[in-house]
Amino acid sequence: MGAGGPQESEEMILRSARCEIERVGILGLRVADVASGANSSISQIYRHFKNRDGLLARVLGDMYDEFTLDVVRNYLARLEGKNPLTVDAVVDAIPLQFGAGSMRSQELRLQVLAVSTTNEALRLRLERCTALLVAEWNAALDWIESRMAPGESLDRRVFLMVLALQNPYYRALLGEQGFTEDEYRDFLREKMRVTR
Amino acid sequence: MGAGGPQESEEMILRSARCEIERVGILGLRVADVASGANSSISQIYRHFKNRDGLLARVLGDMYDEFTLDVVRNYLARLEGKNPLTVDAVVDAIPLQFGAGSMRSQELRLQVLAVSTTNEALRLRLERCTALLVAEWNAALDWIESRMAPGESLDRRVFLMVLALQNPYYRALLGEQGFTEDEYRDFLREKMRVTR
Numbered sequence: 001m002g003a004g005g006p007q008e009s010e011e012m013i014l015r016s017a018r019c020e021i022e023r024v025g026i027l028g029l030r031v032a033d034v035a036s037g038a039n040s041s042i043s044q045i046y047r048h049f050k051n052r053d054g055l056l057a058r059v060l061g062d063m064y065d066e067f068t069l070d071v072v073r074n075y076l077a078r079l080e081g082k083n084p085l086t087v088d089a090v091v092d093a094i095p096l097q098f099g100a101g102s103m104r105s106q107e108l109r110l111q112v113l114a115v116s117t118t119n120e121a122l123r124l125r126l127e128r129c130t131a132l133l134v135a136e137w138n139a140a141l142d143w144i145e146s147r148m149a150p151g152e153s154l155d156r157r158v159f160l161m162v163l164a165l166q167n168p169y170y171r172a173l174l175g176e177q178g179f180t181e182d183e184y185r186d187f188l189r190e191k192m193r194v195t196r
Numbered sequence: 197m198g199a200g201g202p203q204e205s206e207e208m209i210l211r212s213a214r215c216e217i218e219r220v221g222i223l224g225l226r227v228a229d230v231a232s233g234a235n236s237s238i239s240q241i242y243r244h245f246k247n248r249d250g251l252l253a254r255v256l257g258d259m260y261d262e263f264t265l266d267v268v269r270n271y272l273a274r275l276e277g278k279n280p281l282t283v284d285a286v287v288d289a290i291p292l293q294f295g296a297g298s299m300r301s302q303e304l305r306l307q308v309l310a311v312s313t314t315n316e317a318l319r320l321r322l323e324r325c326t327a328l329l330v331a332e333w334n335a336a337l338d339w340i341e342s343r344m345a346p347g348e349s350l351d352r353r354v355f356l357m358v359l360a361l362q363n364p365y366y367r368a369l370l371g372e373q374g375f376t377e378d379e380y381r382d383f384l385r386e387k388m389r390v391t392r
Contacts, residue, residue, distance in 0.1 A: 113306050162358050
């Protein structure tokens with residue numbers, strides 16, 4: 001069992017769980033391996049998190065928060081200094097995660113979602129995270145609309161009904177039959193522009 | 197070990213695996229439980245499917261085929277007898293799976309996708325299934341376009357870039373902040389209609 005107070009021991013368990021997830025993925029995670037990596041014991045882990053589901057709800061919930069909560073801030077940073085805003089600029093700044101480099105985080109995200117279908121605490125945590133994310137997007141879109149150039153206007157539903165629901169993993173499964181990032185941006189640009 | 201030839205034994209293993217998935221979900225599936233449900237043994241299962249991943253690739257691949265391959269046929273059946281076709285009719289017939297009743301199949305689908313991120317044989321199977329699905333959709337859309345009423349025209353990219361990528365589970369996570377099926381259909385109708 002590790003030295004230090006309960007908070008320090010909890011942090012060591014969380015760090016060890018993250019390392020194990022890096023090593024074997026979420027689906028193969030074993031509590032015994034998390035315990036030895038944290039210089040702790042299974043019963044110690046259960047004291048902190050009740051059971052394997054409790055540990056997963058905490059670790060995967062933290063990961064999901066990290067996937068999502070910087071997204072809006074990073075997006076607005078890419079629009080900073082562009083004044084007034086145009087539909088083209090708004091679409092160009094959208095992160096699409098089509099590249100091979102973001103495949104790993106797409107896969108982890110899918111694994112987190114899959115676990116949440118059988119882990120109630122995790123599912124509730126993802127719902128809270130999603131609610132927060134929508135509130136941030138709405139505030140961001142208010143700010144964007146207040147800075148649009150005259151005659152430029154966007155359909156906010158594209159954010160909520162297309163981008164918020166999209167799963168880029170499906171596009172990866174399309175392989176050669178898939179579309180390019182440029183084709184997708186052309187499509188978004190066209191569908192987002194509102195002509196009055 | 198069960199009586200009968202190798203084919204019969206394989207079918208019993210596949211049936212038992214399906215029952216176990218119904219009972220404990222995909223992520224909790226244990227090969228030992230599949231073996232006892234099939235009146236078989238772990239080594240017998242490995243003889244047929246090499247290992248746990250091989251068994252999962254076969255069973256989950258079969259499930260994914262079933263999720264997807266009836267979709268196009270059922271869709272065309274709903275359009276049967278509507279002649280000539282309109283954009284409204286095309287959108288009304290799209291299956292959205294927003295209801296609570298289809299939640300279970302959404303969750304299983306997410307679990308299959310998550311497993312495929314760490315199971316190469318399953319991932320290749322999903323890619324083949326997706327390629328087949330796209331070919332069927334393209335043939336269906338050719339048929340639909342040939343029957344459209346004069347002046348009615350649709351943007352096929354909405355099928356490939358919106359509907360094929362959407363994950364209704366994200367909408368479920370939106371909870372009260374989510375949109376209704378009617379709002380989503382209004383959106384699709386508007387974005388799918390091409391005015392020349």
